[in-house]
Amino acid sequence: MKRLVLPIFLVVALFVTTGFAQNLTLGFTVSNTGALNVDSVEQLHGFELWRDQVNAAGGIKAGGKSYKIQFVSYDDESNTKRVQQLYSRMVLQDKADFLFSPYSSSLTATAAIVTEQYEKIMLTTGAAEGKTYTLGNHYLFQMFTPGAEYLKGVLDMLKTKDPKAAVAFVYEDASFSVAVVNPAKEYAQKLGFNVAFSEAYAPNTTDFSAIIDKVIASKSTVLLGGGHYADGSTLARQVYSHKVPLKMITLLVAPDSPQWGELGDAAVGVIVPSQWEPQTTFKAQYGPSGADFAKAYTAKYNTPPSYESAGGYASGLILQRAIEQAGSIDTAKVAAALNATDITTFYGRSKFATEANQHGLQVGHAMVLAQWQKDKSGKLVKQVVWPLAAKSANLVYPIH
Amino acid sequence: MSGILASMIDGLLIGSVYGLAAMGLSLIWGVMDVINLTHGSVIALGMFGMYILFAAFPVNAYFLLLPILAAGLLLGLVIYWISVHWVIGRSQLSSLLSTFAVNMMIIGIGTAIWSTSPYNVNFTLRGFTVGDYTFTGNHIAAATAAVIIALALELFLYRTRPGKAIRAVADNREAAELMGISSTMVLALAFAIGIALAASSGALVSTLFPFTILSGAGYQMKSFVVTVLAGLGKPLGALAAGVLLGLLEGAVTPFIAVSWIPLIEFGLFVVVLVAFPKGIFTRATA
Numbered sequence: 145m146k147r148l149v150l151p152i153f154l155v156v157a158l159f160v161t162t163g164f165a166q167n168l169t170l171g172f173t174v175s176n177t178g179a180l181n182v183d184s185v186e187q188l189h190g191f192e193l194w195r196d197q198v199n200a201a202g203g204i205k206a207g208g209k210s211y212k213i214q215f216v217s218y219d220d221e222s223n224t225k226r227v228q229q230l231y232s233r234m235v236l237q238d239k240a241d242f243l244f245s246p247y248s249s250s251l252t253a254t255a256a257i258v259t260e261q262y263e264k265i266m267l268t269t270g271a272a273e274g275k276t277y278t279l280g281n282h283y284l285f286q287m288f289t290p291g292a293e294y295l296k297g298v299l300d301m302l303k304t305k306d307p308k309a310a311v312a313f314v315y316e317d318a319s320f321s322v323a324v325v326n327p328a329k330e331y332a333q334k335l336g337f338n339v340a341f342s343e344a345y346a347p348n349t350t351d352f353s354a355i356i357d358k359v360i361a362s363k364s365t366v367l368l369g370g371g372h373y374a375d376g377s378t379l380a381r382q383v384y385s386h387k388v389p390l391k392m393i394t395l396l397v398a399p400d401s402p403q404w405g406e407l408g409d410a411a412v413g414v415i416v417p418s419q420w421e422p423q424t425t426f427k428a429q430y431g432p433s434g435a436d437f438a439k440a441y442t443a444k445y446n447t448p449p450s451y452e453s454a455g456g457y458a459s460g461l462i463l464q465r466a467i468e469q470a471g472s473i474d475t476a477k478v479a480a481a482l483n484a485t486d487i488t489t490f491y492g493r494s495k496f497a498t499e500a501n502q503h504g505l506q507v508g509h510a511m512v513l514a515q516w517q518k519d520k521s522g523k524l525v526k527q528v529v530w531p532l533a534a535k536s537a538n539l540v541y542p543i544h
Numbered sequence: 545m546s547g548i549l550a551s552m553i554d555g556l557l558i559g560s561v562y563g564l565a566a567m568g569l570s571l572i573w574g575v576m577d578v579i580n581l582t583h584g585s586v587i588a589l590g591m592f593g594m595y596i597l598f599a600a601f602p603v604n605a606y607f608l609l610l611p612i613l614a615a616g617l618l619l620g621l622v623i624y625w626i627s628v629h630w631v632i633g634r635s636q637l638s639s640l641l642s643t644f645a646v647n648m649m650i651i652g653i654g655t656a657i658w659s660t661s662p663y664n665v666n667f668t669l670r671g672f673t674v675g676d677y678t679f680t681g682n683h684i685a686a687a688t689a690a691v692i693i694a695l696a697l698e699l700f701l702y703r704t705r706p707g708k709a710i711r712a713v714a715d716n717r718e719a720a721e722l723m724g725i726s727s728t729m730v731l732a733l734a735f736a737i738g739i740a741l742a743a744s745s746g747a748l749v750s751t752l753f754p755f756t757i758l759s760g761a762g763y764q765m766k767s768f769v770v771t772v773l774a775g776l777g778k779p780l781g782a783l784a785a786g787v788l789l790g791l792l793e794g795a796v797t798p799f800i801a802v803s804w805i806p807l808i809e810f811g812l813f814v815v816v817l818v819a820f821p822k823g824i825f826t827r828a829t830a
Contacts, residue, residue: 177659221660317803346803350753353554353683354797354805360676361547361798374662378754385668387678 165203168211168473170195170463171240173230173255175247178222179347182373182401183452184247187270189445190456191215191244194464197440204464207471213460220246224254231258240264241473244459247452248372249273249291249320256284265479267463268504269455273323277497277505283475285482285496286506287459291320294417295328295368297513298394301530302366303335305541306391310340312364314355314379316371317344321396325369340364349375352382360388365542370395377407384410391542399516402447405524412524413543415515419451419491420458423528423536424512426492431461434490458491515539550677552794557679557687559790561748563783564690565763566770567697568741574776575714575734579636581643582623583742584764585650590616590746591755592658598665605667605751606685609693612747613740620739624732632731654757662754686748693744694783697737701779710734765806769813775823784825 172191175184195213203210216238220226227246234240235258243259245252245268252271259266265283268276274290302309311332315321322344332339341362343355359367367383367390370376376398383393384407392415398404399416422438432440437457441449449457463478466485470477486495486508495508513530517540527537565587572580590612597608627646631638669681701707712720713730721727746760770789774781792812793805800808816824 177655177661179660179662181659181661343801344803349802350755350759351558353558354551354793354802357547357551357554357677358798360550374754378662381664385671385678385680385682387673389676 165210165212167214168204168242168467169214169216169238169240170242170244171216171231171234171238172244173218173220173227173246173251175222175251176219178220179374180222180247180251180372182403183270183397183450184222186401186450186452187247187456188217189441190269190449190453190458191460193437193441193444193453194457194460196444198460198464204467206467206473211467211473216240220251222248222251224251227251227254228258231255235259235262235264242266242463242478244456245269245271247271248318249276249323250318252276253319256281259283263475265463265475265482267459269459270452271320273320274502274505275319275323277502280500281504283479284504285462286504287455287462287491287494287509288419289506289509289511291323292327293511294324294396295394296331297417297511297530298368298415299328299332299335299337301513301539302337302392305539306365307336308338309366309391310338310362310364312341312359312362312367313339313343313369314341314352314359314367315344315369315396316347316349316375318347318371321369321371324396328368345375347371347375350378352379353386356382356386356388359390360386365390366392366394368394370398372396373398373401373403377404380407380414381410389544391544393543394513400450400452400514400526402450404516404526408524411516412518413516413540415513415529416526418512418514418528419509420454421451421512421514421526421528422448424492424534426488426490428490429488430465431458431489437490454491458489458494461489461491462487462494548795548798550674550679551798552791553679554683555790555792555794555797556787557683557790558752559787559793560687560690560783561745561752561786562763562766562770562789563786564693564748565742565745566767566774566782566786567694567779568738568745569764569767570771570774570776570782571697571741571779572735572738573771574778575710576628576632576639576731577636578628578632578639578643578735580628580735580738581640581764582627582647582650582739583767584760584762585647585654585757586616586619586623586739586742586760587746587749587763588654588755588757588760589619589650590743591750591759592654592663592757593743594747594750595663595665598667602667605665606689609689609744609747613693613744616740616743617736619743620736621732623739624735628735629728629732651757658757660756660758662756663750664754665750667751680752682751686751689748690745691783693741694779697741697779700737706730706733710737766809769809772813772816773824775825778823778825781823781825785823 174188203212218230243266247270249271253276260281269287272288272291315325376395394415399414466481469481493508497505497507514526515529529539569583593612627642671680709725709730770785774785
């Protein structure tokens with residue numbers, strides 16, 4: 145009998161520690177290849193850090209059960225056709241309980257058609273376009289501040305510094321950047337700025353010489369636009385090598401990546417509207433503090449988190465809280481909990497619109513502006529320059 | 545300096561590189577009657593060749609063109625024996641399909657190794673500034689290198705025995721063989737030179753813009769336009785047509801959105817095919 149004690153104890157221990165833990169499957173695609181690769185992988189790292197921390201703490205606890213998180217994910221190749229196939233696969237074959245969005249507004253809009261069709265909850269991150277939420281969706285919840293708000297802060301800031309600036313909009317011809325720039329153009333005109341030039345470029349553009357020549361000819365003093373990492377970094381390099389006489393450059397998304405520093409002098413002075421920066425200090429009502437998140441992230445990936453990473457982690461947190469509040473992983477109950485969400489995490493406030501004409505749109509989160517500057521030792525660092533209440537350094541204007 | 549002039553100078557510089565890329569396609573097409581669909585993927589391999597060599601030997605990137613040309617010649621011989629030799633003399637569809645198959649293999653292997661994420665060659669030469677406009681050193685160096693390579697090819701074709709043999713085979717293969725020229729060796733050499741030219745143009749592009757393994761496709765399409773403009777088998781004509789295409793891009797872009805350029809280029813392609821089927825440089829002497 146004594147011989148049996150140890151094996152029985154081990155079996156019982158195993159049952160107690162893992163037997164009650166169920167698996168919860170979360171599906172999403174990642175752009176491991178293609179133009180969206182850099183930003184998408186940063187978002188993935190945010191998801192992964194959240195999963196690892198939750199699982200290490202015993203999983204999500206809801207309704208007396210523990211749910212260990214397992215991921216099912218595929219490479220979408222930055223391609224909307226792949227997204228359509230893969231989200232169907234994750235719902236039908238992989239039986240994902242919940243979904244996270246791919247990276248970018250274009251891919252997310254495609255994924256949303258599939259997830260709504262199968263009535264699956266999808267938290268969208270890395271996708272700011274607001275139009276998708278006006279289509280009567282019920283299970284879509286946006287973590288990013290909508291695109292229409294992206295460049296308003298820059299124009300407000302510019303108004304205080306140089307109300308006579310001539311503004312050029314040069315932007316990627318993709319759903320996200322168009323959704324950002326169109327309202328920004330209207331806002332710039334409303335503020336009394338001269339919009340001297342505006343042109344969209346094809347998403348795979350690598351040669352910006354012709355557009356740069358037009359910006360110079362238009363006598364613009366400020367350039368706003370960009371799109372994602374590949375085109376944004378190329379545009380910044382070529383603006384720098386052509387020595388375009390600009391006082392301010394603000395680009396979407398790309399300069400938020402820690403990789404931006406690799407551009408060297410071409411990176412200096414460039415501003416990015418950001419969903420989150422490590423310097424922002426929100427008092428977290430739920431989950432880790434910003435400092436703890438940044439520390440854990442840097443320890444795991446040897447690079448500081450970008451706002452795409454923070455958005456990825458925060459998506460996990462908000463879903464986790466909703467499951468805990470619902471006490472279940474039932475879709476309807478979790479959706480109700482998400483509808484009722486109004487919480488501040490390290491990432492800032494999150495609240496979703498519940499009106500039918502914009503259901504799921506992010507209405508609680510606010511953005512900041514970050515600028516790449518050289519510190520006293522000459523090292524390139526990203527500083528928060530707007531809003532003034534949250535600034536970590538003064539805006540450098542003009543940059544040359 | 546006016547915006548149009550600056551834009552045309554930019555067009556002239558990049559046009560030389562288009563011309564060099566098209567020379568490879570034009571030579572193979574003219575001499576062998578083969579439409580080489582590995583052209584785009586070889587341009588992309590040239591880009592990655594430059595990337596790898598520059599990472600290993602961070603010297604002036606333009607010196608690295610010599611090993612890339614040499615590697616291009618070797619690669620050309622390999623592709624010739626794998627996919628072209630067996631279909632010479634058959635219908636154009638056979639060579640079109642066999643080179644397309646090799647193209648897909650190169651892209652597949654390239655995607656497995658480098659993915660389709662963008663790469664950069666971080667090499668910068670100082671440019672010069674006129675008023676508000678700056679012309680980068682890389683653009684000037686790439687255009688100069690393209691012209692030097694084109695002139696070297698012209699000298700090779702007209703002043704050396706193997707070059708004359710290539711022209712002889714292009715003119716009349718049977719007559720050339722009767723004169724003791726081994727057409728197989730000559731065709732292999734012509735194909736290898738065409739591939740080396742494509743690879744070198746890719747290497748030059750890599751010093752200007754970011755690239756992926758799929759980047760060659762756009763330059764392949766431009767090469768078709770340039771080849772049709774110039775007429776087949778005229779290396780310097782291809783260079784001139786490339787420069788013309790670049791100038792056209794430069795002259796038009798100040799007035800229309802850049803995204804309309806492909807429409808204009810392919811409109812021109814169709815017009816030239818219909819009105820000047822032997823190329824715009826042929827009609828004047830015909």
